[in-house]
Amino acid sequence: MSHYTAPLRDMKFALYDVIGAEALYARLGLENATRDLLDAVMDEAAKFAGQVLAPLNAIGDSEGCRFDPATGTVATPPGFREAYAQFVDGGWTGITGPEAFGGQGLPESFGAALKEMLDAANLSWSNYPLLSHGAVEALKRHGQPWQQDVFLKAIVEGRWTGTMCLTEPHCGSDLGLLKTKAEPREDGTYAVTGTKIFITGGEHDFTDNIVHLVLARLPDAPAGTKGISLFIVPKLKTARDGTVGERNAVRCGSIEHKMGIHGSVTCVMNFDGAEGYLIGEPNKGLAAMFAMMNSARLAVGLQGLALMDRAWQGALAYSRERLQMRSASGPKFPEKPADPLIVHPDIRRMLLTCKSLAEGGRMLALHAATLLDVIEHAQDEQERKDADVLLGFLTPIVKGMLTEWGNECAYHALQCFGGHGYIREHGMEQLARDARITTIYEGTTGIQALDLLGRKTLQLQGAGLQQFLRMISEFCSAQAQDPAMIEFVLPLAEAARAWGELTMEIGRRAVADPEEVGAAAVDYLAYSGYVALAFWWAKAVAAVNRDGQPDDLRTAKRETARFYFARILPRTQMHAAAIRTGAGNLLALDAALFDS
Secondary structure, eight states: OOOOOOOHHHHHIIIIIISOHHHHHHHTTOTTOOHHHHHHHHHHHHHIIIIIIHHHHHHHHHHOOEEETTTTEEEOOTTHHHHHHHHHHTTGGGSSSOGGGTOOOOOHHHHHHHHHHHHHHOHHHHHHHHHHHHHHHHHHHHOOHHHIIIIIHHHHTTSSEEEEEOOOTTTTTOGGGOOOEEEEOTTSOEEEEEEEEEEETSSOSSOSOEEEEEEEBOTTOOSGGGGOEEEEEESEEEOTTSOEEEEOSEEEEEEOOOSSOTTSOEEEEEEEEEEEEEESSTTOHHHHHHHHHHHHHHHHHHHHHHHHHHHHHHHHHHHHHOBOSOOTTSOSSTTSSSOBGGGSHHHHHHHHHHHHHHHHHHHHHHHHHHHHHHHHHOSOHHHHHHHHHHHHHHHHHHHHHHHHHHHHHHHHHHHHHGGGGSSGGGSHHHHHHHHHGGGTTTSOHHHHHHIIIIIIIIITTTHHHHHHHHHHHHHHHHHTTOTTTHHHHHHHHHHHHHHHHHHHHHHHHHHHOTHHHHHHHHHHHHHHHHHHHHHHHHHHHHHHTSTTOOHHHHHHHHHHHHHIIIIITTHHHHHHHHHHTOSHHHHSSOGGGTTO
16 A cells, blocks of 8 residues: 655745745735745645545545435445545635635645645545535635525535536537526526536535536527526525525436546436526526636646656655666665666656656646636736736646646556556555546546647637746746756757747648647647746756755756756657648548548
């Protein structure tokens, strides 16, 4: 069984030294977000993750959730419910929640660091509060005052949990095809009828009430995505004054039997004229839904990051202990019968790949989360707008690439163990299975790629990309005279230049053939992710070179950055080459001939 220790040193280095969160929080007026408080909370979160959640990870995988078809109820794995009670008692559910509704109002970027710990310790368990966070975002932005007082407060306090009920059996990610309907009633409520699938946390035993946020169509709604509204449908009927009544007409019909995350229940939910309330404006449900979905996409990106780190920790510990052959250049531990795995170059290749992607991904994810803080708290309207544009650009990169890298690192970690990684004893095969869903739910990698290239770049005329390229340019100019930074600044500047040129080239091709966007999208997403991480690795080296940084940290960061620039960043060349071959080689073969 694998263990988990939160990487507090690297988290604090990324948040404070590289990103400069202390100065940002002070500038945004977040007076309660002091370094002493944040460090103390982070230390306690690490204890909860390592001592309470991590020991339940293997139990959740082996026991799974149990569905009772007679009652439509779900029992979560042993210890999960008790862990949630501890989570609520500790005030963790409201760490970043609005103070007006019982939360502590700490920065979202700080909450992202805490979430990484929970995900790494026990991804199945952490899925339950993840969906509640999305519901909080939707209610905070679009809920009526009474809805916020009744539902938002209860979710922030952890008394109730929330879900997102979007997908239906026939439509998958194409929400314009959804059929769930909402009929208005004379008392101002709505009767919601339909079936939703893949609903995480749709039924469980953590709380008595569960607040479902459901996409549905009003009787006079136009077709397609323009006719979608969002509704609050609680498990227990809940009056406007907060009074909780009888069971609502919403029921779990079955649960999915999945490849991984067995402790996270995934439900088919049936709504049979269930009582609900409209949230936001009629036929404007997508706007409210995106508040949930964007939050969830960033959160799933953090899951990929968490699994990278968890897998790397396990592989590193094993590679230091496991004796296997001798180093090619002579024994490194002559007193032992063989050298440990970590002396071998190929093992180091896999470990350094995981280390560079995880630590670089952490900086990328935390930076994206700081944009949430700017959007929420900055006084200058233009600063808020710029942050919103940049966050929109970075979100598909964070979600798409951190989850792809999470799968890659789970593979590398399992490979370091050899045959022992393929059996349950060390926990690596569970991480590989758990990681696989992260590239699928909340929008597959292909959907993230289309969002990045088609919508966030070409349709918006590269607004977010231009911001990011300016950040790189300003950094490179500032570091250009530092001899210690030249080896990073020069290739970074060249990669940024090529990124801009490649984007314009795709845009020109797309004018002549719109299929070029879909053909280039996934390679463009990967290209963007690798250049983004190069920027953050260069920033990390600049930060660690400052006076006062420990020598071991300075050496580790510089050598890992060198590995990244030498071994990982060149992947961009392969992706660029694939993009430049065009859409023709993907579309030339007739669909009828694929099996010929």
